[in-house]
Amino acid sequence: MTADRTLAVADGRSTLAYVRGLLAGRHWALAGVVTILFGGAALGLVVPWGFGAMVDTAIDSGSTADIARIGIAMAVAALGSAVLTGLGVALSAQLFETALARLREDMVGAALALPQSRVEEAGSGDLVSRATDDVEVVSEAIATGVPMLSRSAFTVVVTAIGFAALDWRFLAVIVVIVPVYWFAMRMFLTVAPPVYRGERAAMARRAHHVLGAVRGLATVHAFGLVGRSAERIDAGSWGVVKWSMRARITNNRLFGRLNFAEFLGMATIVIVGFLLVDAGSATVGAATTAMLLFLRLFDPIAGLLLVMDPIQSGAASLSRIVGVIGDGEGPPEDAVAVGSGARRLQTDAVTFRYHRDARTVLHEVSIVVEPGETVAVVGSSGAGKTTLAALLAGIHEPESGTITVGDVDLRDLAIDERPVLVTQEVHVFSGPLIDDLRLTAPDATPDQVRSALEAVGAWEWVALLPDGLETVVGAGGHALTPMREQQIALARLMLLDPPVVIFDEATADADSADADVLEDGAQAALEGRTALVIAHRLTQAARADRILVMEGGRIVENGTHDALRRAGGRYAELWSAWSRFRG
The missing domain is CATH 1.20.1560.10 (ABC transporter type 1, transmembrane domain)
Structure with a gap:
């Protein structure tokens, strides 16, 4: 520093x-x-x-x-x-x-x-x-x-x-x-x-x-x-x-x-x-x-x-x-609110590097995620996937190019109108579980909280907690497994109900036995939203409407799971290696 x-x-x-x-x-x-x-x-x-x-x-x-x-x-x-x-x-x-x-x-x-x-x-x-x-x-x-x-x-x-x-x-x-x-x-x-x-x-x-x-x-x-x-x-x-x-x-x-x-x-x-x-x-x-x-x-x-x-x-x-x-960079004075419902997410020739003298991480990346569409991004480590997610969430600003949500530049959006980023680093706050879930929706009723938990497959174990939704979790409270912590994050997301969501390997920490349950919960949380998913597991990518393959900071392939497998390119190689690993 x-x-x-x-x-x-x-x-x-x-x-x-x-x-x-x-x-x-x-x-x-x-x-x-x-x-x-x-x-x-x-x-x-x-x-x-x-x-x-x-x-x-x-x-x-x-x-x-x-x-x-x-x-x-x-x-x-x-x-x-x-x-x-x-x-x-x-x-x-x-x-x-x-x-x-x-x-x-x-x-x-x-x-x-x-x-x-x-x-x-x-x-x-x-x-x-x-x-x-x-x-x-x-x-x-x-x-x-x-x-x-x-x-x-x-x-x-x-x-x-x-x-x-x-x-x-x-x-x-x-x-x-x-x-x-x-x-x-x-x-x-x-x-x-x-x-x-x-x-x-x-x-x-x-x-x-x-x-x-x-x-x-x-x-x-x-x-x-x-x-x-x-x-x-x-x-x-x-x-x-x-x-x-x-x-x-x-x-x-x-x-x-x-x-x-x-x-x-x-x-x-x-x-x-x-x-x-x-x-x-x-x-x-x-x-x-x-x-x-x-x-x-x-x-x-x-x-x-x-x-x-x-x-x-x-x-x-x-x-x-x-x-x-x-x-602190709060929302701009003329921040734009673009209403409810799924929105189009688009980047146009976005280039980015972390420091002036650092190497370029993204090279003129252009993508379009249509309203309500789920697009998965896959690629080897260091391809630029996480950097792309951070840019789309407004954490970093591109060196050149534009990012728009609907027809509005991302920088002009009010804070609560910007895409929501969910990562694999999940934190459970100390206190009653229902208070933790209401962080994103303070006025949510117990029934609404329960509905969110049911949607992501978490209500079954929550109902068995000593005090149900009032059970104290976090530091000094009831310990939760990594999968359950991620389900809590997904339930928070559903209560927040954002129109655009960015998943950055948000289900990566689940054990193999829990992967399907967690991916089902993620699928439910993304229903009806515009979503870009940085996929750690190719099974999650296969569920997406469309897949983007990144290598060296560029989009090298774009298509559905079946189309990319038939094309015999980089995605087909990744899928083949993934299948051998699982088998």
Whole structure:
């Protein structure tokens, strides 16, 4: 996986625009959060003011009752500040967690809409890391960063107002510390984003190597590639460690500047307070209040700067997520719906190769599948059959030539109008069997589900399951054989009821004893549809209305089973070899 092939990363403007879209229609809720947090921060000023007032009361020989009244005011204000701040933080968390939920939905939707060719080009690890690691980082930033950012920002603003209310000259502390904080922030915001983006990209590379080794575990063991795979994973892991260390060093530099700013601020308050008290312009209590206000700023200011750590990391991850959302190729704005019923499927001089420098896989392939016709494609391994199926399903786009469904270019069709591809790689989702079947037809009734299962020859064994259609299957549930999994896929297809279907060796994994049952089910599922079948078994091809023979990326024969056998060409050779193998 090279850097120039990874999925897109959104720029700052696009990311900000997306965030605004997430919060659209929630402006009043956001205004309410701002008001509550501002009120909580304002009440928080009463406590340092109260201590200063107590100092002045003691110096002026005030009464115990005066001290008590001040203490009661401090207690009430502290309680009110805690309640309002807690409420504001809770409401802000609810607001942004709702936005996070929408972000997850958009991410999943965009990931599913990405062309398979785009995912393969970028590497599955890149997409998986964005859907897992990056979403987790954004979630952590919202859970920890947003409450701290909300609380700290309002505390800093209100405390600055408190300094001015005591004596405008106390604002000198702001003049002294702001340049230090500004320099610290500038350094952090300049250095941190590329460091965190690098860390996220390193995690993606590590995930790519780990997933590759896990998914190809049998191949890794068969060819003795364990050591080489471990080296790649090791290199990827050390890449993450290096970037993580850079992130920690960046944080430590920020901490040093924070401590220096705190020292300067306290020294400034002491000097300004001494001069004002000495000149009779302020009381000792006012100077005490000013110092307490500044001490009160330690946590909020540090929080504002330290929260930049998860915020920056979250922003880097968010830009990667928004990049996927923007990279997803959804249906075109003027997507065409061509109605129900079987449709004509046609390619005209289609040529294709996987990469610019790769060999040509398909050479000007032209085929026509008439409405309701089933056409089988056979040929030796590497002839281009699976590539043709992927092109017809819209997974890849041809280098030249056109693909049409009815009279509409495949690229102009709405997603749910495109041919449906069924492959030999069948997945059964964890949960009740009926929920698995309803994935393609959420409103299907139990009777409709049963009819689909009966049509593909699966109802007999489904009825014998412990809980029938409610039996939990998939991971941790009732185990299904490969044939039964493929029957479930065929039943899903019938419930979806697409007009055009592409079978890419969809019955190839069945045992010999199950082959006839599964082929009967496939035949039933294709009834009344326009279908192109990449046939693994020639017995399945023999059932088709017509057969295309592919070799070297070209159609070399076209005709019915009987006609091709009599012709004595490539199909006759394949049939003869198949017959000897079966006999």
